[in-house]
Structures are given as C-alpha cells and as structure tokens.
Amino acid sequence: MRPLTNSPATRLFTVTLLMTAVLAACGGGSDAPAPTTPTTPTPEATPVSLRLEKIGSYSTGQYEVSAAEIPAFDAASRRLFVVNAQLGAVDVLDMGNPASPTKIGAIDATTVLAGASINSVAVHNGIVAVAIQAAVKTDNGRMALYRASDLTLLGSVAVGALPDMLTFTPDGNTVLVANEGEPSDDYQIDPEGSVSIIDVRNPAALVERKATFTAFNSQAATLRAAGVRIYGPNATVAQDLEPEYIAVSADGTTAWVTLQENNAFAKLNIASATVTDILPLGYKDHGVAGNELDASDTEGGAITIRTWPGVYGMYQPDALASYTVGGQTYLVTANEGDARAWGEDNAAYWAGDASQGFVEEFRVKHLINRNGWSGRAGDDLPPQLNAMAAGGLLDPAVFGYCGAVAGNPMGCRDDANLGRLNITWTMGYRTNPDGSPMMFTAAGVQDPTGNRLMYDRLYSYGGRSFSIWNANGGLVWDSGAEVEKFLASPECMLGQARNIPCADFFNSGHNEGNAKDSRSDAKGPEPEGIALGQIGNKTFAFIGLERMGGVLVYDITTPTAPVRVDYLNTRNEWVTQPSAANLATVGDLGPEGLVFIPASRSPNGRPLLVVGNEVSGTTSVLQLNLSY
Incomplete structure (x- = not known):
C-alpha cells in the first residue's frame, strides 16, 4: 500500500478518524455508552521528609494594613483568592506560573452589601465562598458565592454578625460560617455568636440555618465550673461565646468550632444545625518540665526559657484543622491566645x-x-x-x-x-x-x-504551641515548649537562604526591627495559622508563627508522636524597622492564613503551600521538595 501523504484530503480523513474516536470515548455519536476499562489511580508515593522552598510571591505593596490574609486556591482555573482587608475585598491572582503570581481581578463585597468588607474565603470545585462583614460590625453580614473562572456573583444570603472564617463540607453541598458576634468597641452592643449552616446546592436560592448558643444561656454556672471562660461582664452565654474557626469531619456530619477567648470548642451536628457540646480545653501548666516559657522582654538580650510554677497558659486556639487516623477524627490547633480589649x-x-x-x-x-x-x-x-x-x-x-x-x-x-x-x-x-x-x-x-x-x-494567653485533640476535646498531644526552644537553638536559621541564627532575633515582633525577645512577655511566637496536607500515607501540619514569622512543618501521621520536619522563615532582613518602602528587602511578615495544594492539583505538578502574610501584604508560594 502506498503511504498516506499530507494532502488536504489526507488531513481531513485523519481529523475525521480522530473526531470519531473522541466522540466514541465520550459516548457521543451513539445512544449507548462506550465500553470503559476500570482503572485504579496510582497511589501517591510517601516521602521520607520534605523541605520548604520559596519559589514565588505577590506583593500588594501595602504594609501593616492586612493586605494579604486568607488564601484559597481553585485548581481548574488556576486562580488564587486572597483576602485583602485593606481593600475590603479579595484579590484574584493567576497561579498558572506559581513562580510569578499575577493579580488579574478582585471580588468587591460592596456590590452585595454597601460599605462591607470580606473577612474570609474558601473554594470548592470552582465555587468561591466569601464571608462579608457589614459596615457596622455588630450588624448581620452575608455569605456570597462566586464562580471562580469569571467571578460572576451566583448568590448571597444573610448570616450573623461579624462572619469570620468559613469552610465547605467535603462534598461541597454546605458552607459553614463562624459568626463571631464581637461587641461594639464601646461595648454598648453585643450580638450573639453563632454558626451559619448554608445549603449551597442552588446558589440562586441559598438556604441558611443558624446553630445558636441560646440553649446554653441557663448553663452559665455549669460551663464556668467545667472551665469554659464565660466572663463578659454584661453578656449571656450566647453573647459571650465568639466562634472563630471551623473544621469538619471527613464524612461531613460533624463540625468543631474554636471559641478562642472562651478557651473551648463547640461541637455541632451539621444535619440538625445544633450545637451539641461546648468542650473546655483546660490549661497548660508552665510550672512543669516540658512546658517552659520565656516570660520577660527585658532581660538584656538573654533568653530565659524556664518553668514558672503557678503560671498557666490558656490554649485559646485560633486556626483549627481535622484529619482522620484509624477511623478516628483528630483536631489540630494553633494556640495563638487572645485577650478581650x-x-x-x-x-x-x-x-x-x-x-x-x-x-x-x-x-x-x-x-x-x-x-x-x-x-x-x-x-x-x-x-x-x-x-x-x-x-x-x-x-x-x-x-x-x-x-x-x-x-x-x-x-x-x-x-x-x-x-x-x-x-x-x-x-x-x-x-x-x-x-x-x-x-x-x-x-x-x-x-x-x-x-x-x-x-x-x-x-x-495562648499555649505558645500547637496541639492535637480528640473528637471530644481531650488533649492527645501538645508541642509544649518545643517551639520556643527550637527558635532559641543553633539548629534554627532564618531567611530565605537559611543563614541567620534564629536565636539572634528570638521572639521578635513582626512589625519591628532588631527586636529580640520583644514578644516574650505577651504570647511568644504566636502560632496562629494552620494547614494540613496528606502526601502518600503521611499527614503534615504547617503552622504559621504570626509574630516570629515563618512556617513550621511537623509530620503528624501518628497523633501521639508528631515529629518536626522543617522550618522556613522568609523574612530576610531583621535589623531595619520594616516599612512600605523596604518591603522588598525585608521579606514576608506576619503569616496569617495558609493553604496546602497537593501535587495532583498544583499548577506545576509539585505540592505547594501558599501563605498570606498580613503585615507585609505579601502572598508567598512555597514548594515542598520531597525526599524519598
């Protein structure tokens, strides 16, 4: 047979064959489905360890105005959504090249609620959910949905006062919103805290149910005796409890909410939109070995990490995440601490x-x-x-x-x-x-x-640690004094090049230059943000240290025995006072929110961690370099 040539007729014949094959594979061209061969996904290899590397960054150029807080990623559109509190909006970044994120748009909350701002963002299968705070923070806010690919507003619904963090259930059918209900600054108005549970299957007709704490108003004395901090001088229990952060079980039936100021969890039944339990977290005894802390910021440059009998830490977690081991749910918290002011x-x-x-x-x-x-x-x-x-x-x-x-x-x-x-x-x-x-x-x-x-x-205030808890709020493991001891050790190095001894700037503040030990009298390094990532058979926790900066990585595959894996702090200049003029030199300051992107969804095929740095107004892209 004479070989086929590249004539127009040959090209047409070839295209026709290809189109026929494509249609057959898609079930097109026939009412009967094409036969398929079942395939088993290739298991992801389990690494021995990992090392963080900063490969990209986007800067708003705004300093100390919370211009980069909470990130969320949509794999299909390769877009990153970052809460920019300075604008009261969400910056939309093109992440097609993770080494060079580029701003391509914004989500403006004022089109939904006049004078409003956005506090949090979450993404699930091309749908973006945002928590919108009213111009007057004690008024009810809204939750709105947008299409990730073109930023079209799909619908919105009223929620409680000061909606803060929000998240999707694993199936994407429900969005949960933590309505913090914080009082007005003059303490004349104090809304109730609550959790909105919203059916989002029809974005044009969103259905909101509210899980409230009013049923606990008569139990104030019992809750206090159990260790829940109910202490607002003019508040009911429902007013005093302030939901901060939410984690959901893998089966989507149960949610846990941090009540940060109250040093407790709330446990929710999602189907019934009911708070079933308020779980006190207890207190950390800084008088025992393993729970030491540095209590002073005026020691002449010394680092004094020691036990202090009679001193107790309130865990008061901010960020919360969940994972499953052996069929059991475990909760991981970043124990930042927070005082009412x-x-x-x-x-x-x-x-x-x-x-x-x-x-x-x-x-x-x-x-x-x-x-x-x-x-x-x-x-x-x-x-x-x-x-x-x-x-x-x-x-x-x-x-x-x-x-x-x-x-x-x-x-x-x-x-x-x-x-x-x-x-x-x-x-x-x-x-x-x-x-x-x-x-x-x-x-x-x-x-x-x-x-x-x-x-x-x-x-x-705070545990200066991160913790792992069981589903009923029982402490399984706490990092104790390990974070501060590591930051004081010769093993710890700062800067993108890892060439600056951490001990030289131990417990520094995120908006200060040459400020060794300045945060020891407060909450130390302040673990605040947390993200979990599963790679193969291992689960890793990424913990952002708000004040000292940087991200700690722990292997938490075994909940009772986490192991530190890495630490990367991409602040490169520690002596000069940071300002808007020198951000490019100083680097990233004040990590707030973190999102893990698995290799299967990553734009470059490598697992990534994106960090929103609220003080420097930068969004940093960290690559996880795995070793096997």
Whole structure:
C-alpha cells in the first residue's frame, strides 16, 4: 500500500478518524455508552521528609494594613483568592506560573452589601465562598458565592454578625460560617455568636440555618465550673461565646468550632444545625518540665526559657484543622491566645466608666504591687478590676520560689521574673463558696473587710504551641515548649537562604526591627495559622508563627508522636524597622492564613503551600521538595 501523504484530503480523513474516536470515548455519536476499562489511580508515593522552598510571591505593596490574609486556591482555573482587608475585598491572582503570581481581578463585597468588607474565603470545585462583614460590625453580614473562572456573583444570603472564617463540607453541598458576634468597641452592643449552616446546592436560592448558643444561656454556672471562660461582664452565654474557626469531619456530619477567648470548642451536628457540646480545653501548666516559657522582654538580650510554677497558659486556639487516623477524627490547633480589649482606645473607659468597655489584660507587676494598683488609674487600670478591690497579692505558698512573702510579692514583680508577663486579671484569685472574690488585708491575712485579692494562679494567653485533640476535646498531644526552644537553638536559621541564627532575633515582633525577645512577655511566637496536607500515607501540619514569622512543618501521621520536619522563615532582613518602602528587602511578615495544594492539583505538578502574610501584604508560594 502506498503511504498516506499530507494532502488536504489526507488531513481531513485523519481529523475525521480522530473526531470519531473522541466522540466514541465520550459516548457521543451513539445512544449507548462506550465500553470503559476500570482503572485504579496510582497511589501517591510517601516521602521520607520534605523541605520548604520559596519559589514565588505577590506583593500588594501595602504594609501593616492586612493586605494579604486568607488564601484559597481553585485548581481548574488556576486562580488564587486572597483576602485583602485593606481593600475590603479579595484579590484574584493567576497561579498558572506559581513562580510569578499575577493579580488579574478582585471580588468587591460592596456590590452585595454597601460599605462591607470580606473577612474570609474558601473554594470548592470552582465555587468561591466569601464571608462579608457589614459596615457596622455588630450588624448581620452575608455569605456570597462566586464562580471562580469569571467571578460572576451566583448568590448571597444573610448570616450573623461579624462572619469570620468559613469552610465547605467535603462534598461541597454546605458552607459553614463562624459568626463571631464581637461587641461594639464601646461595648454598648453585643450580638450573639453563632454558626451559619448554608445549603449551597442552588446558589440562586441559598438556604441558611443558624446553630445558636441560646440553649446554653441557663448553663452559665455549669460551663464556668467545667472551665469554659464565660466572663463578659454584661453578656449571656450566647453573647459571650465568639466562634472563630471551623473544621469538619471527613464524612461531613460533624463540625468543631474554636471559641478562642472562651478557651473551648463547640461541637455541632451539621444535619440538625445544633450545637451539641461546648468542650473546655483546660490549661497548660508552665510550672512543669516540658512546658517552659520565656516570660520577660527585658532581660538584656538573654533568653530565659524556664518553668514558672503557678503560671498557666490558656490554649485559646485560633486556626483549627481535622484529619482522620484509624477511623478516628483528630483536631489540630494553633494556640495563638487572645485577650478581650473592648474600649481600649476610649478615654471615658480609662477614666472609670466601666460601661464603655472591658479590658482583661494586665501586667503581673501592676496587678501585684504591694501598694495597690491605684497608681495605674487613668492609665491602664480596668474600671471593672478597680471596682473589685484595691490591689492584688501573690500566694507565697505557690510563688515563694520567686520571692513572694505574705503581703509582698518581692522579686516576683521584677522585670526579669514575672513582672512583665501579660495575664488576665479575671481569674486565678481565691473565691468564696458563692464565687465572689475572697478578700485579704494588705498584709495578706484573709479578712472579709480587706481590700486585696489573693492570686494563687496566673493565667497567660495562648499555649505558645500547637496541639492535637480528640473528637471530644481531650488533649492527645501538645508541642509544649518545643517551639520556643527550637527558635532559641543553633539548629534554627532564618531567611530565605537559611543563614541567620534564629536565636539572634528570638521572639521578635513582626512589625519591628532588631527586636529580640520583644514578644516574650505577651504570647511568644504566636502560632496562629494552620494547614494540613496528606502526601502518600503521611499527614503534615504547617503552622504559621504570626509574630516570629515563618512556617513550621511537623509530620503528624501518628497523633501521639508528631515529629518536626522543617522550618522556613522568609523574612530576610531583621535589623531595619520594616516599612512600605523596604518591603522588598525585608521579606514576608506576619503569616496569617495558609493553604496546602497537593501535587495532583498544583499548577506545576509539585505540592505547594501558599501563605498570606498580613503585615507585609505579601502572598508567598512555597514548594515542598520531597525526599524519598
């Protein structure tokens, strides 16, 4: 037979054959489906380890205005959606080339709700969900859906006040929104916290059901006794609980919600839109080995990570994620910590009008001054605290190790000891059987006519750690002091080139230059964001450290025995004070949200981690280089 030539007739014949084959493969050209051969997906290989590498970045050029917060990725359109709080919108980035993300558009919430802004974004199979906060944060917000490929608005629905984080269930049929319900800054309005559960199968007719906490209003005393922090001075339980972050079980039936300020989880039945449990998380004992912390920011450059008997950490997780091992759900939390500070910029509050706010944070040295706290009046003395007593004392039976004696905290007030540590004044003092404060004299003698509180516990903010919990809120594993100890070790290196000793800038702030140890008195490195990624048979946790910066990677395949794998901090300049003018030199600051992109959905075929850095306004693309 004569070979086929490249004539027009030959080309037409070839195209016709190809089209016929394509139609047959798709079931076209016939009413009967084409026969198919079942295939088994090739299992993904399991790596021994991984190493992060920054391969790309997008910068808004905006400094310290939260211009890059929460990222979400759509694989089909290869688009990245990043919450830009500075614009009150979502930046849309083309991720076709992960080494060079490019802005191609934006989602503007004001077309849905006048004066509104966007707090969070999530993506599922080409649908983008956004949480929209009203211009007045105590008003109800909205959740809106957009098509990822062309940003068409598909529908929106009213939700609760201050909708924060939102997420899809695994099947994509439902969106859950954490309605934080935070009070107004002057504490005159306090909406209830809630979780919106929205059927999104028909975007043009969204159906919202609200899981509320009103059924727990009569259980305030029981919840407090169990360890849930219900302490807003004018709040019901439903007003006091402030949903922050949501994780959903693999089967889509159950959700868990962090109640950050309350140091608890809420557990939800999604089908019935019901809060079934409020689970207290307990407290971290910084007095035992393994839970040490650095408590001072004024030690002359020293790093002092040690035990502090009588000091307890409130886990107060921000971000939350779930995964399954052996048929059991486990929850992973970044234990950032958060203090309530309503009215902190209101002069009337500090002048003594307790109705104008509520600030719970106070330094130890001011709380336990033997002369009382009147010297802080008009400065940082909360009126609610001042109304309770004239001063605070430390129990010498607990705090004798740092010098406390009856009526005098002595060396415990020193800046190099506990003096600089920020704590909550709302708990830790002795109480009477009815819950009222037990009074002592200035000499430390119990006396109903006294005017001093006796603290035998001090509670600081956050765990300076990440934790793994079971489905009922039981602690399975906590990183203890490992994060701070690692940052102080010679093993830890900073910068994209990994050539700057972490210890030189231990516990630095994300908006400071040359600020070693500046965050030790507060919440340390502040683990805040978390993302999980499964590669082969292993599950990895990626934890963003908000203040110190960078991303820690742990292999959490075995929930009871996580192993640190890597740490990359892409801040490259640590001495100069960051500003909008030097962002390109300084690098990434303040990681907030993280999203893992598996290799099967990645634009370059490699697993990626995208990080929104709120302080530097940059979105960084990190590649996971796997070793086998």
